[in-house]
Amino acid sequence: MLQGISAWLEDRTGLPSAVSKFLNEDIPASAGWHQVFGSVAMFAFLIQAATGFLLSLNYGATPAEAHASIRYIMTELTGGAMIRGLHHWGSSCMIVVVALHMIQVFLWGAYKKPREATWIVGCFLLLLTMAFGLTGYLLPWDNKAYWGTTVTTQIAGLAPVLGQYIKQLLGAERDVIGNTTFSRFYAAHVMLLPALTALLIGVHLYLVRRHGVTPTPADAEKPKKRFYPGQVFKDTLAAFAYTMVLVLFANFATLGLGSMADPTDTRYIPRPEWYFLFLFEMLKLFQGPLEVVGALILPNLAIVALILVPFLDRGRAIAVRKRTVAIAVVILSAIGWAGLTESAIATTPPSMEDPLAGLRPPQPWLHLPADQMAAIGYFQKDNCGRCHVLGRSVAGPDLSIAPSEKPAEWLLAHFARPEMIADSESPSTSTLNGAQQRNLATLVTKRNEDGLNTWANPPAKEIAGAMLYQARGCFACHTLNGVGAKNAPILNGLAARRTFDWVEKHFGDPPKFSPNSRMPAYKFTQEELDQITTYLMGIPK
Amino acid sequence: MCEHANNPPPTRRTFYGLIIQAIGAAIAAVIAVPAGMYLLMKPKSAAGEDLVEIANLSELAEGAPREIVYYRTRVDGWKRTREKATTWVVKTGQSNAIAFSPNCPHLGCIYHWEDDGEKFACPCHASAFSKEGKVVGGPAPRPLDRFASRVEGGKLLVSSQVLRG
Numbered sequence: 001m002l003q004g005i006s007a008w009l010e011d012r013t014g015l016p017s018a019v020s021k022f023l024n025e026d027i028p029a030s031a032g033w034h035q036v037f038g039s040v041a042m043f044a045f046l047i048q049a050a051t052g053f054l055l056s057l058n059y060g061a062t063p064a065e066a067h068a069s070i071r072y073i074m075t076e077l078t079g080g081a082m083i084r085g086l087h088h089w090g091s092s093c094m095i096v097v098v099a100l101h102m103i104q105v106f107l108w109g110a111y112k113k114p115r116e117a118t119w120i121v122g123c124f125l126l127l128l129t130m131a132f133g134l135t136g137y138l139l140p141w142d143n144k145a146y147w148g149t150t151v152t153t154q155i156a157g158l159a160p161v162l163g164q165y166i167k168q169l170l171g172a173e174r175d176v177i178g179n180t181t182f183s184r185f186y187a188a189h190v191m192l193l194p195a196l197t198a199l200l201i202g203v204h205l206y207l208v209r210r211h212g213v214t215p216t217p218a219d220a221e222k223p224k225k226r227f228y229p230g231q232v233f234k235d236t237l238a239a240f241a242y243t244m245v246l247v248l249f250a251n252f253a254t255l256g257l258g259s260m261a262d263p264t265d266t267r268y269i270p271r272p273e274w275y276f277l278f279l280f281e282m283l284k285l286f287q288g289p290l291e292v293v294g295a296l297i298l299p300n301l302a303i304v305a306l307i308l309v310p311f312l313d314r315g316r317a318i319a320v321r322k323r324t325v326a327i328a329v330v331i332l333s334a335i336g337w338a339g340l341t342e343s344a345i346a347t348t349p350p351s352m353e354d355p356l357a358g359l360r361p362p363q364p365w366l367h368l369p370a371d372q373m374a375a376i377g378y379f380q381k382d383n384c385g386r387c388h389v390l391g392r393s394v395a396g397p398d399l400s401i402a403p404s405e406k407p408a409e410w411l412l413a414h415f416a417r418p419e420m421i422a423d424s425e426s427p428s429t430s431t432l433n434g435a436q437q438r439n440l441a442t443l444v445t446k447r448n449e450d451g452l453n454t455w456a457n458p459p460a461k462e463i464a465g466a467m468l469y470q471a472r473g474c475f476a477c478h479t480l481n482g483v484g485a486k487n488a489p490i491l492n493g494l495a496a497r498r499t500f501d502w503v504e505k506h507f508g509d510p511p512k513f514s515p516n517s518r519m520p521a522y523k524f525t526q527e528e529l530d531q532i533t534t535y536l537m538g539i540p541k
Numbered sequence: 542m543c544e545h546a547n548n549p550p551p552t553r554r555t556f557y558g559l560i561i562q563a564i565g566a567a568i569a570a571v572i573a574v575p576a577g578m579y580l581l582m583k584p585k586s587a588a589g590e591d592l593v594e595i596a597n598l599s600e601l602a603e604g605a606p607r608e609i610v611y612y613r614t615r616v617d618g619w620k621r622t623r624e625k626a627t628t629w630v631v632k633t634g635q636s637n638a639i640a641f642s643p644n645c646p647h648l649g650c651i652y653h654w655e656d657d658g659e660k661f662a663c664p665c666h667a668s669a670f671s672k673e674g675k676v677v678g679g680p681a682p683r684p685l686d687r688f689a690s691r692v693e694g695g696k697l698l699v700s701s702q703v704l705r706g
Contacts, residue, residue: 047572054576060619072619076584079575086572229557236564243568398594400614 023228028215030222031231034108035213036238037101041125042201043239044094047246048132049194051087059139061186063179066141067260067358074257074359085250091133093246095275098129106309107326109317110214116310118207121200123307128197133273135189138182142358146261147270149177149185155283158292176263217317257358265541267352267496271344278340281347352496365454365462366540369483370475373466373535375443376458378436382415390455400455404444411441439470465535468528477519480539488519493541504533584616591615592691592698595640599695601632606654606661606672608643615701628688628699629654629661631672640699641674642686646706661685674706 010016058077060069073080102122105111111119138149153172157163167173171180225231259265272280279299286294305312313326365373379385387396397404404411415430415437430437447455469475475484480491494503502513507529510519524532595611610627629641641661645652650665660677661670668679675684684706690699 050572050576054579057580058618065619069619072584076586076619077579078582078585079577079579082575083579086575229554229561233557233561236561240564240568243571247571402612 023232025209025227026224027213027227027231028219029225030216030219031213031225033234034104035231036235037097037104038208039235040238040242041094041097041101043242044090044097045197045201047243048087048090048094051083051090052190054083055087056190063141063182063261066139066182067257070140070257071359081255082250085255086246088255089249089253090246091136092273092275093242093249094129095133097242098126102126103330107323107330108214108320109313109323109326111310112313112317113310115207115211115214118204118211119310120307121204121207123303125197125200125204127303128193128200132189132193133275135185135193137273138185139189140257141182141261142258143261143265143268143353144258144270146177146263147268148272149181151270151272153177153181155295158295160292217319254355256355258353258355259357269349269351271348274341277344278337281340281344365458366538367481368454369481370466370469371439371483372443372447373454373463374470375439376455377463377467378432378440379443382430382432399444403447408441411444412437415440436470461531462535462538465531468524468532469535472522491536492539494539495537496541500533500537503536504529592700594696595628595699596630596697597695598632598636598638598692598697601630601638603632603634604672606631608654613701626701630697636692636695638690638692638697639674640688640690640697642688642703644686645681646683646686647679647681
């Protein structure tokens with residue numbers, strides 16, 4: 001049966017004999033472990049393709065959806081963090097393997113005649129690998145992604161003559177990245193680059209087979225061996241080792257998700273992925289009109305030099321140990337690369353951002369004006385939820401479906417004596433004062449989506465803080481989330497300017513802490529101090 | 542064969558082949574196991590009960606199907622969305638009612654009630670259902686699907702969970 005199928009396949013496609021020819025290819029006696037990197041690089045590409053495809057099944061590819069969908073993959077889906085981990089760390093590991101492959105080929109001089117074309121195609125594959133890293137960096141749409149890509153597009157814009165056109169192609173002609181840049185990076189990452197890479201890998205493999213694995217001078221006298229099984233075994237084992245390294249990274253290295261991209265976050269310190277840090281550092285060495293030298297001219301010259309290597313070194317093939325110039329070039333490049341990278345790391349101030357910030361559920365209350373936040377507390381305090389169950393209508397209308405359309409007078413009368421209007425079974429009276437009732441009326445008539453999401457599941461301490469904020473009339477001088485007077489500092493982003501302790505103590509004696517302050521002293525209990533300080537320290541910029 | 546002096550004998554070759562296949566299978570499993578869990582297991586925060594009040598039973602006529610359009614909140618992947626939904630409600634008693642899912646159990650087309658023929662009729666492949674949801678004609682493989690529902694204080698509460706007919 002199996003033999004029948006095999007014979008049919010052989011007759012109609014020739015596949016079995018092609019596979020056999022491929023596996024039984026002659027390779028030089030010297031072939032061995034140092035040649036596994038090419039196979040592993042291809043394997044790494046396949047892992048990226050598989051994990052990338054899996055990610056795309058649960059990924060919303062627009063700036064509005066991307067961040068939330070990645071949080072969903074990471075926190076809601078079993079194995080999601082693992083798949084993203086494999087893909088994320090896989091991109092770094094693939095760069096390492098491609099670099100090792102290139103260094104091996106360079107050291108052994110395997111680019112020499114007649115293998116120049118193989119080398120050149122390999123150079124383009126290296127560039128494609130880096131392009132994958134660059135485009136994929138944007139896709140989580142967190143602060144790191146946003147600012148990293150902003151810098152990248154600006155660098156591209158430095159190109160003489162072409163700069164403006166390149167920026168236009170990247171959708172960043174107005175120096176701002178958004179929907180168009182995102183879509184183009186995504187399209188490149190999942191359509192253009194994979195297709196090009198697959199094509200070039202095919203050409204690269206064809207050329208490797210056409211010219212055979214590069215022999216060393218000593219191979220001339222030795223009998224050849226076959227690709228299968230010895231070398232295939234080494235390649236497979238190396239691929240397995242690669243997979244294990246990836247799994248270790250995916251399981252044990254912290255892979256976070258920053259806060260969603262925020263173009264106004266002035267505290268964020270953008271840094272590229274580690275393998276681009278040397279370019280980032282080199283930029284600093286060239287300033288003013290010379291900037292373009294470090295940003296574009298030198299990197300492009302390096303690429304051209306890399307492509308021209310087979311034409312610059314045309315000497316006869318000699319043993320690796322005698323290729324002192326090649327060894328020196330590799331060592332010097334490694335030192336230069338490591339030095340620039342190390343210097344980039346050393347000069348990077350520690351990040352203020354929590355790398356896991358984006359993995360926590362969104363907290364819409366952070367953006368709610370204090371009066372609405374406090375009104376959620378009034379709603380609870382007056383036990384309105386006894387009749388108004390959020391999410392479903394029971395005795396009273398479900399206020400989470402649509403804002404109330406009742407006039408203010410009706411609402412205020414209803415708050416004061418709920419049973420007068422609704423046919424409530426147990427008469428009740430409001431514990432709220434006039435201002436609080438007006439805030440509650442605002443909440444039920446005007447509250448936005450943020451308010452709605454918060455309402456159902458509010459953080460208790462912060463709500464108590466907001467109620468204190470309203471009760472003590474802080475809004476008479478301060479602005480918070482766009483509401484309030486501007487006689488005193490805006491309270492958004494307080495945590496970036498003051499410590500928790502400072503704010504807490506400041507209430508008792510403001511002039512002691514800020515000499516020109518006109519703020520009167522406020523007496524709070526210890527619990528109240530904790531509530532209002534926690535609330536204020538949480539409000540973002 | 543003789544010019545390949547370094548080639549392992551067939552037994553060693555077979556052994557290598559087995560090891561290569563075993564390692565290959567291990568690699569495939571390392572990717573396939575998380576991939577399978579990722580694709581097949583439900584999201585971790587299971588959706589809670591999402592009952593929405595859609596009608597006052599006292600306002601419905603017994604035995605007369607009525608279409609009710611309402612809003613519900615549904616977990617849609619990484620988002621909670623508020624969406625318009627519709628259901629055919631048939632009051633079956635003083636405190637009982639059925640809320641049918643609006644899609645035909647054949648291939649998901651949206652059906653409607655025909656007063657003339659006293660039946661739910663699907664415009665796609667002419668399936669027909671009685672007001673109890675039973676198949677009375679066409680290719681439908683099972684009775685109409687229903688939404689999980691319950692009556693509380695004379696009000697009909699409907700969930701987005703579909704019970705197969």
